[in-house]
Amino acid sequence: MKKSLADKIEEYLKVLIERSENRQVEIQRSELAETFDCVPSQVTYVLSTRFTEETGYLTESRRGGKGYVKITRLDDSDLKSDTFRRELISFIDEMRDKKNISSKEAEMLKFLTNYAFQGFAVEEKNRIFKALKKALENYLL
Structure with a gap:
């Protein structure tokens, strides 16, 4: 079964988070969109639907030229x-x-x-x- 773009972005971010020491990753939305050859709004969609507090993640976003997204995996x-x-x-x-x-x-x-x-x-x-x-x-x- 072929994975959707959203699935690929989610999987990529989860791997980055698991590999980090502090269970968080800070990325630029535009760089991630470039990596997956998509528009930033597709990245935003993944962040807002797959990295929520209900699924065990805390997402902080800062927009603008130096904007970033920080995703933190919450522990139990x-x-x-x-x-x-x-x-x-x-x-x-x-x-x-x-x-x-x-x-x-x-x-x-x-x-x-x-x-x-x-x-x-x-x-x-x-x-x-x-x-x-x-x-x-x-x-x-």
Whole structure:
């Protein structure tokens, strides 16, 4: 059975991630599109459908001339603490939507939430995420 282009791109990225020391890869969308002789939107499609939190990946994207995509494979402990992290991310989005914080501030908070606590134990992450949410709730009072 012949593999689709999306399957090939997904497989390629997963191999790169597994070979990396820190279970993540940082690539430029345009370079990946060039490698597979396709348009960048096809790469975007693969990233948005195959590298999601539900499938165990965290994807960060920065657009523009020096733009990149960073894909991180979440480990089991990250997935277990995911409920509290998602709650915090949703709350940050809600704050942004209500104009309590700017989009830039929301992106910074979400970046910190997603990356600053990677080496922490699950229980510690859960405590931190709960404490951050409570602090942000108090900030709005």
